[in-house]
Amino acid sequence: MTNSIEDLEEADCILAIGSNTTEGHPIVGLRIKRAVMRDDCKLIVAEPRHIRLCYYAQQWLRHRPGSDVALLNGMMNVILSEGLEDEEFIRERCEGFKEFKKVVEEYTPERAAEICGVEADDIRRAARTFATADSAAIVYAMGITQHTTGVDNVLSLANLAMLTGNLGKEGAGVNPLRGQNNVQGACDMGALPNVFTGYQPVTDAAVRDRFEHAWDVDYLPGNPGLTLMEMMDGAHKGDIDVLYIMGENPVISDPDVEHLKEALDKVDFLVVQDIFLTETARYADVVFPAASFAEKEGTFTNTDRRVQRVRKAIEPPGEARDDSWIIAQIASRLEYDMGDVSAPRVMDEIASLTPSYGGVSYARLEEGAITWPCPDAGHPGTPILHIEKFTKGKGLFSPVEYKPPAEMPDEEYPLILTTGRLLTHYHTGTMTRRVRELDELVPRNRVWVNPADAERLGVEEGQEVAVQSRRGAIKLEARVTEKVGEGVVFVPFHFGESPANALTNPALDPVAKIPEYKVAAVRILTGKSMAGIEYSISTI
């Protein structure tokens, strides 16, 4: 997030797009609701499904899944044609405006409406509300990124923020909500194939030099490594001999489960380090029992870049050990001494090698959270980014054209499937589905079907149906509800017994390599036509 969670309450307008905030990020959702209830903030929700946030919104734009760029270009077209842009901000702080403008001029609200399914006048109204607010914040989540056009979607949101001068000030900003507790931290720490900590590129010889020196090794590789999807493809081709997975469960979270399972089968040697024998761990050759969050010291970095402490409250069960110890043991058996791997000492090492974490230390964290960038011990941290200027010089407008999702509905597979989260469960369900009370609240998976589609298909509330895509099929109960639009069905992805990702499309965004979870073509089967469909990868 460029701005902090608290700062959302300062916004005069919030555009929540591709984020079911009250369920995916409940406490951010709470701030948005309060901004609306207490301070008359105008909320615009752009989302194919009717989500709880819609009750608080001044305007709900139900655009078709995967049509975000068209909708946003349409809004920006209105802003430009009505002269609502922030000329000074564009002149002083941005570049690339002309090329961008040329593209946006093609997207009249009428044309955008045709693509995204939102009335032209509603696009106009949303554009005016956003552009005329003193400060307008954008909040988005996986509904924006999990598309083959994910990067385009994000660039369009940056365009909108720059066009209206909504960066680097209170109550504004572009605010991605990260899915899991420490996605931000995992990225910051260089758990990425192309960068060390703090996004320092592995291709930069000077950076490598610094790390070689600090880590006391002669050589660090300078070629970017493989992304998760590429690793799996590599495994298929027989290029990957050993795969070492710490604390992840891709067998449920990966798109195209079948492809992934084959990949795991092909790998010569699979190591999984986790707290449960997950669907993924079942494929392992060696499983290490790890400690849970309550059993170790450390830090998480949340979605607004706040580094916060994790503290040990209890002992790990049996012989389970924390991940740091396990990693150091492996290192030492490969003749590398990691030294003291206690959390405070490791953080000192991180701080010494990572400019944005330079001022982070356990002594300071005792006083409270630190928001990076925090370059040195005396620095207070940075809750709002880009205040006077962008970190990288000028803000660059990107001309972005609408591109349809990789797989569109057709005669054979006439419905659009979109996937997402529920409030009560979390990610692949390994944790929440093992909490009896939570599982009682939401015990099973359901596919949401619009009443019109249901009627056409002869599907009733509570009936068992199968959802099938070109990649797989799952069986589950139908929930007939207006909350999804006609032609769209929704399946949450927390349930191993009917995994949504057996259906999703592994087509990737060409740059970010994020799969298109939010759009796949499916059909619904009932009665006899479901025969033979029995799909479960659940271990719970």
Place this chain on the structure above:
Amino acid sequence: MEKIHMNIDGKDIETTSDRTILEAARENGLRIPSLCNEQRMEPYGACRICLVEVEGARGLLPACYTTVTDGMVVRTATDELMRIRRTILELILSDHPKDCMTCESTGNCELQDLAYEYGVKDHRFRGEEHHYEVLADNPLIERDYDKCILCGRCIRICREVQGVGVYDFVNRGFDSVPGIPYNKPMMESPCEFCGQCVSTCPTGAIISIPSKGKGRTWQVEKVRTTCPYCGCGCQLDLHVRDGEIVEVSSPVMVGPGQGNLCVKGRYGYPFVHHEDRLTRPLIRKGGELVPAGWEEALETVSKHLRKAMDGKGPDSIAFLSSARCTNEENYLLQKLARAVVGTNNVDHCARL
């Protein structure tokens, strides 16, 4: 907002004009009793326990509801005020079960604390007492309106903070309680099971079912940590007794949630103690994963890593790190990949 000077109980203090008397006192370490007030909500001014004397004002004023002015002189503990507070407490206790022995909130009850402080042992008022049925119509939240003091905090936090509005005062007069309209069970209401109402209820009227009977506040150790679920990063206090997490709360006005949580953060902790937890390393032998010792497991893994490094080379090895693990662990894993094995094949599931 201007700076102002005032005096509370003979102490000169400086504060700002947007504060209430209660807030100004609190910030300066002076305690005025309160019941219907809580920092997460707007002042309400219903219980009158916070009445104070303000020089020059007609009548007594609720400290939680009165904003400060420059030169204000406040007395919080005159004989008259003490008498009034005692009467208020006696009135409340006249229709309150005195089963503190078994009440879930003992030691963590604002009513009990005030009764103790003001020495209100029994009550002079004998009258009709309520006997409601205890409502446990869902797996998480239990309501016992016999213990309700009608402070309205549950209603207001659900409406003002959570933005849901499950409760409202139902029935009239003497029978008024903060119920769910039409007596609907919680599961059929729009309740999100955030437990915000549990966290604010000053008595034992609304409690969390999973922590019932698991430990008094002085029997648990509270460990401050960060929620392991979504990216909001709410601050949690894990209540630990004999090596078991028995409850989770969130410190008020601290962290992104300011004391508010969602259902996962507040009630999602028991997975930690689930019987499915892995407790020993496992090694595949004859197609089956069987328990093994650490030494053997670590050796097996290092041997395979070494073999691949020396064979096809470091790039035939790939690491998946975790958005669930700590920063330090992620750092060490990419260090293992890069410095020890010699590959940049390290990623995590951020994209998923």
